[in-house]
Amino acid sequence: MSFKIYLAKTRGMCAGVDRAIRVVNLALERYGAGKVWVLHEVVHNHHVVQDLKNKGAVFVESLSEIPDGSVVIFSAHGVGIATFNEAKERHLTIIDATCPLVSRIHRKMNRAGLEGKDAVVIGHAGHQEVTGTIGQYMGDPSKVHVILTPEDVAALNISDNAAIFATQTTLSVDETAKTVAALKERFPHIEGPKTDDTCFATQHRQGAVKKLAQICDVVLVAGSKNSSNSNRLREVAASCGAQAYLVEDHLELQSKWFDGIKAVGLTAGASVPEYVVDGILKFLREKSNCDVEEIGEAPVKRSFALPQGV
Numbered sequence: 001m002s003f004k005i006y007l008a009k010t011r012g013m014c015a016g017v018d019r020a021i022r023v024v025n026l027a028l029e030r031y032g033a034g035k036v037w038v039l040h041e042v043v044h045n046h047h048v049v050q051d052l053k054n055k056g057a058v059f060v061e062s063l064s065e066i067p068d069g070s071v072v073i074f075s076a077h078g079v080g081i082a083t084f085n086e087a088k089e090r091h092l093t094i095i096d097a098t099c100p101l102v103s104r105i106h107r108k109m110n111r112a113g114l115e116g117k118d119a120v121v122i123g124h125a126g127h128q129e130v131t132g133t134i135g136q137y138m139g140d141p142s143k144v145h146v147i148l149t150p151e152d153v154a155a156l157n158i159s160d161n162a163a164i165f166a167t168q169t170t171l172s173v174d175e176t177a178k179t180v181a182a183l184k185e186r187f188p189h190i191e192g193p194k195t196d197d198t199c200f201a202t203q204h205r206q207g208a209v210k211k212l213a214q215i216c217d218v219v220l221v222a223g224s225k226n227s228s229n230s231n232r233l234r235e236v237a238a239s240c241g242a243q244a245y246l247v248e249d250h251l252e253l254q255s256k257w258f259d260g261i262k263a264v265g266l267t268a269g270a271s272v273p274e275y276v277v278d279g280i281l282k283f284l285r286e287k288s289n290c291d292v293e294e295i296g297e298a299p300v301k302r303s304f305a306l307p308q309g310v
């Protein structure tokens with residue numbers, strides 16, 4: 001087996017994920033193992049969650065599982081206002097690890113609710129981020145509409161002059177552009193971002209994986225199955241013609257994927273630690289005496305200030 005590996009320079013952990021993980025680690029230092037409760041997976045990556053569990057963080061799916069007066073961390077995906085209120089009533093110490101780019105969308109939803117405007121959210125219904133975003137609308141819930149595709153736009157029954165739209169941060173840039181175009185065509189006065197709310201990390205990683213897919217027969221995307229941005233990376237690579245696989249880590253790689261292949265691309269979702277990428281590279285190098293070349297733009301370095309409480 002002999003192939004070359006192309007590694008996307010822009011890959012892996014984003015600023016929002018890095019911040020959320022730092023928040024849990026700092027909370028563990030401050031309050032101790034077993035004393036820090038995290039509502040939902042802090043980021044959607046199996047390795048990250050397991051590492052933090054091993055250090056003593058306790059992950060739960062409901063506030064009711066947390067003893068009164070404890071410390072709770074809200075995940076990078078954000079939560080709705082009702083969850084904040086319930087945590088306050090239960091005298092929990094809240095540390096909010098919601099990514100600041102998600103919080104920005106929350107503020108738009110807050111305003112729309114106060115003004116009684118319809119709010120169209122483009123995203124995957126049931127995803128943690130979308131659930132948190134719609135939970136920030138404190139008005140008539142029938143005025144919140146979750147859609148995904150251009151076809152969904154036709155079914156909307158809203159007023160053109162009193163509506164806003166927002167998008168999940170980790171969608172496919174290209175697919176979302178089609179939905180936004182359909183929305184603006186039907187409702188020319190709808191308020192919203194110029195393009196969409198997909199974040200810089202999502203945009204840059206999708207741009208990088210397109211470059212990989214143009215020159216590679218196979219593209220590997222490291223990421224967990226419940227990671228929205230990782231799934232979108234796999235889809236973008238597949239839409240460019242590559243055989244694309246989403247893998248948790250090197251243990252999921254199958255040798256037959258690389259039979260007769262000349263070039264393999266590798267990238268990682270925004271919640272994936274670099275050691276997962278290293279493990280995949282090690283596996284591939286053991287299969288083939290291959291060169292590795294990093295390609296694409298250098299990643300844009302950003303960081304976000306920490307929230308209160310850590």
Ligand code: SF4
Nearest residue numbers: 014016017099169199
């Ligand atoms: S993917 Fe984007 S929105 Fe999500 S945590 Fe990272 S920077 Fe924030």
